[in-house]
Amino acid sequence: MSGAQQAEGRGRTDRELRALLQRTAADAARNTPGVAYLRPGLGDLVRGTVPLLAAADEPRVAGVRAEPDDEPGRWRLRIHLAVRRGHRALDVARAVRAEVLAAVRRAYAPEGPEHHGVAALAVTVTVTDLA
Amino acid sequence: MPEPGDGLLAARAAEGDEGAFEVLVRRHGPSLLRLATRILNSRTDAEDAVQDAFVNAWRRIPEFRGDASFSTWMYRIVTNRCLNVLRARRPTQDLGSVPEPPAPEHASSPVRAAESRASVRALGDAMQGLTPEQRACWVLRELQGLPYDEIADIVGSTHQAVRGRVFRARRHLTEAMSSWR
Amino acid sequence: MALGDDAYEEDPALPCGRTLSEVWEKAEETPDDPHAAGCPHCQEALTRLGVLDDYVREARDSTADEAAEAADAAATERLTARVMDLVRTELRPGRTLPLGEPADDVWITEAAAAKAFRAAAETLPAVYAGSCRVALTAPEGPMTVSMEVEAGLRWELPELAEQVRRRVRAAADEAVGVTVSAVDVRIVDLIDESGEEPA
Numbered sequence: 001m002s003g004a005q006q007a008e009g010r011g012r013t014d015r016e017l018r019a020l021l022q023r024t025a026a027d028a029a030r031n032t033p034g035v036a037y038l039r040p041g042l043g044d045l046v047r048g049t050v051p052l053l054a055a056a057d058e059p060r061v062a063g064v065r066a067e068p069d070d071e072p073g074r075w076r077l078r079i080h081l082a083v084r085r086g087h088r089a090l091d092v093a094r095a096v097r098a099e100v101l102a103a104v105r106r107a108y109a110p111e112g113p114e115h116h117g118v119a120a121l122a123v124t125v126t127v128t129d130l131a
Numbered sequence: 132m133p134e135p136g137d138g139l140l141a142a143r144a145a146e147g148d149e150g151a152f153e154v155l156v157r158r159h160g161p162s163l164l165r166l167a168t169r170i171l172n173s174r175t176d177a178e179d180a181v182q183d184a185f186v187n188a189w190r191r192i193p194e195f196r197g198d199a200s201f202s203t204w205m206y207r208i209v210t211n212r213c214l215n216v217l218r219a220r221r222p223t224q225d226l227g228s229v230p231e232p233p234a235p236e237h238a239s240s241p242v243r244a245a246e247s248r249a250s251v252r253a254l255g256d257a258m259q260g261l262t263p264e265q266r267a268c269w270v271l272r273e274l275q276g277l278p279y280d281e282i283a284d285i286v287g288s289t290h291q292a293v294r295g296r297v298f299r300a301r302r303h304l305t306e307a308m309s310s311w312r
Numbered sequence: 313m314a315l316g317d318d319a320y321e322e323d324p325a326l327p328c329g330r331t332l333s334e335v336w337e338k339a340e341e342t343p344d345d346p347h348a349a350g351c352p353h354c355q356e357a358l359t360r361l362g363v364l365d366d367y368v369r370e371a372r373d374s375t376a377d378e379a380a381e382a383a384d385a386a387a388t389e390r391l392t393a394r395v396m397d398l399v400r401t402e403l404r405p406g407r408t409l410p411l412g413e414p415a416d417d418v419w420i421t422e423a424a425a426a427k428a429f430r431a432a433a434e435t436l437p438a439v440y441a442g443s444c445r446v447a448l449t450a451p452e453g454p455m456t457v458s459m460e461v462e463a464g465l466r467w468e469l470p471e472l473a474e475q476v477r478r479r480v481r482a483a484a485d486e487a488v489g490v491t492v493s494a495v496d497v498r499i500v501d502l503i504d505e506s507g508e509e510p511a
Contacts, residue, residue, distance in 0.1 A: 082424075089428070090411045090489020093418035127420040128405055130427050130487075136501065139442035139462050143430070146443060147404035147423040149396065156395050160388040165375055178391060185395040189402065251374050254367045273368050298333045299322055305360045308367055 014068055017075075017118070021066040021104065025077050025123075028103035029064070032096045034087030036131035038063025039080045073119030077104075082129035093125040100125075134158075137201035145193045152192070156185055159202060163209050169270045170213040172255045180216055184209040199284065207285045210267050214286075217263035257307035261300050268293050269300035326353040336361055411489055414452055422446050425488055429457055432483035433476045438464030438505055454493040457484070461497060464505040473497040 029035055039062065065078045077100060083092045100123050108118040137158070143151035160181065167177035167184075188195075188208055195204055258266055264286065271282045272293075283293045323333045328351050330338075335357045338345050348354040374380065406422030422445070430441035442460040449456055457480055463472050477495040484492040 085487075088487060088489050089420055089424070090416075090418065093411055093420070094416055097416070097418060123417065125418045126408060127411065127418075127424050129421075129424050130431075135440035135442075135462060136503075139440055139460070139500070142443040142460065143441075146426060146445070147406050148427065148430075149399050149403060152399060153392060153396050156392045157388060160391050161384045164384065164387050164391065168375075169371075174387070178387060182391055182394050182398075185391070186398045186402075189395075189399050193404075248370070248374060250367055251371045254371050274372055294333075294337075298336065301336065301361065301364065302322060302332065305364045308364050309360055 018066045018068075019061075021075060021077060021108070021118070022061040022064045024103050024107055025066070025079060025100045026061045026064045028099040029079050029081060029096045029125075032092065032099045034084050034092035035096060036082040036084040036129075039082050039128045069120075069122070071120075074122075075118055075120070076122045076124070079123065079125045080128045081125070082131040083127050085130055089127045089130070093127055097123050097125045138197050141192060141195055141197065141201045144189070145195060149189075152189055155201065159205050160185075162202075163205055166206065166270065166275060167209055167213050169274050170210070170267050171216060172258060176216060177213075180212045181209055184212045187212070203281060203284060206271075207287070210271070210285050211287075214263045214267055217266065254304070254308065257304050260303055260307060262296075264288075265296045265300040265303075268296040269304070272297045326357060328353045330354065332357055409446060409448060409455065409490070410452060420488065420490075425455075425490070428483050428487045429459060429480045432479040432487065433459060433461060435479060436463075436472075436475055438466060438503070439472070439476070440503075442500060449493060454491040455484075456494045456496065457492055458496040459498070460500045462501040462503055463499060464503050466505065467502075469499055472499060 026038060029038060063080045067076050067078070068074070069076055079096060079100065081093075081096065083089045101121065104118065104121055134154075137155065140151040140155050144155060163181045163184070164174075164177055167180045168174050171177050171180065184205065188205060191208075195201070199207075258269075261269065267286060268282055271277045271285060272279070277285075279290050279293050279297075282297075283290045286293065323331045325331050326335065328347075330347075330351075330353075335348065335354045338348060339358055339361070348358065375384075404423070406426075408419045408421055409425060410416075411418045411420050425446045426444040429446070430444050433439055433441040440462045442462065444457065444459045447456050447458070448454075459476065459480065461472070461476060476497045480495045481492055484490050
């Protein structure tokens with residue numbers, strides 16, 4: 001297998017895994033009490049970056065971004081959300097982080113039903129608005 | 132209790148509070164739409180120009196220091212936008228040459244009926260003979276009722292130059308309108 | 313002389329010696345000028361300007377009736393929706409501030425924190441919050457808040473500042489979840505609650 005094919009093959013796997021991780025994280029975050037809605041990420045909000053991301057043909061879920069880390073099997077999830085008024089931003093953000101970690105573990109841990117080689121996961125939650 | 136002032140809302144908008152900016156758009160939209168409609172003689176073009184001006188203002192509002200009022204600042208952005216539209220519409224045209232009438236706008240709104248009164252339309256047609264700068268200065272002076280100094284500030288010119296443009300606009304329009312009647 | 317030199321080719325002198333621009337400007341600045349009142353040339357020039365003024369008034373009135381106002385309101389709604397759709401694709405959330413402990417890996421944008429603090433200050437009667445900056449005193453906090461407010465004349469200034477500080481501290485604890493070490497309140501304007509809004 002040539003280097004290019006290898007890169008392509010791995011890219012496709014990553015892309016599929018990225019889409020799955022993003023969907024799992026988004027569902028878990030959306031269902032956490034106190035979350036008003038997931039919001040396009042800060043990176044997406046800065047002028048000019050949206051077309052770049054779109055051009056990269058990457059699966060996108062508003063407010064959630066999964067990126068492979070440098071080491072194989074390590075992933076980073078970034079979640080941006082608005083907290084519903086009457087809820088404490090810190091508590092909601094912590095709960096989202098815990099829910100997302102648990103959901104991803106359930107689905108992708110080595111002993112889980114859909115193990116795709118997610119060895120480690122870092123989750124960053126940013127509150128971008130209060131609604 | 133009165134509404135919060137423009138300066139306060141502009142400071143919030145500068146810090147990224149889009150809700151405060153929305154209040155400013157609602158508050159100043161009507162007068163800016165009127166201004167642009169008068170300068171451009173087209174409601175559709177005016178709505179596009181004011182929309183562009185507000186989006187531009189959102190990008191630039193962190194630089195807005197409040198030495199001018201928010202209203203004057205917006206007048207400046209809208210007027211400049213309108214001047215660019217007029218310049219693009221009629222790249223070279225001297226005062227006194229026969230103007231191409233703008234494409235007629237047919238709409239069924241009741242406002243159209245009022246606006247289409249012959250004399251108002253005749254004035255609009257006569258204004259086609261003005262240069263973009265004369266037109267903007269004349270509208271700001273005669274239709275918006277602003278003082279010369281504020282107009283100079285808005286169009287980025289001197290009091291003297293604004294007086295000159297308003298005079299030449301009046302002269303052209305008095306001639307055009309006396310022959311119309 | 314009121315006009316720039318370049319205007320004179322288009323500013324003819326009337327037989328009475330005055331130029332057209334002088335006649336028109338004098339009429340605006342000194343309406344009861346004795347020369348103009350008795351000069352037929354000046355009067356003729358003023359009549360021509362008067363004809364234009366009539367059309368101008370008509371044009372101004374045509375945008376002041378009820379139908380025009382309804383159309384203006386609809387156009388403003390349309391404009392606001394279009395502008396805000398574009399604005400929301402270009403938000404400026406400001407810096408990202410840490411929420412909780414470093415191990416939490418949870419954050420809040422300055423814009424979101426400021427929104428909570430402004431809302432807290434505005435729970436006070438006749439108080440409007442303007443600029444609100446949130447800064448870290450050290451990489452992990454605590455934070456300082458600097459807020460500008462406008463308030464109604466009913467408020468005593470020290471009392472107002474104290475109340476705003478109290479509300480902001482409460483919001484930091486209850487609504488956000490950050491430690492605020494200092495709240496700097498600047499009262500930028502006092503509003504006459506009976507009448508006009510401040511400029």
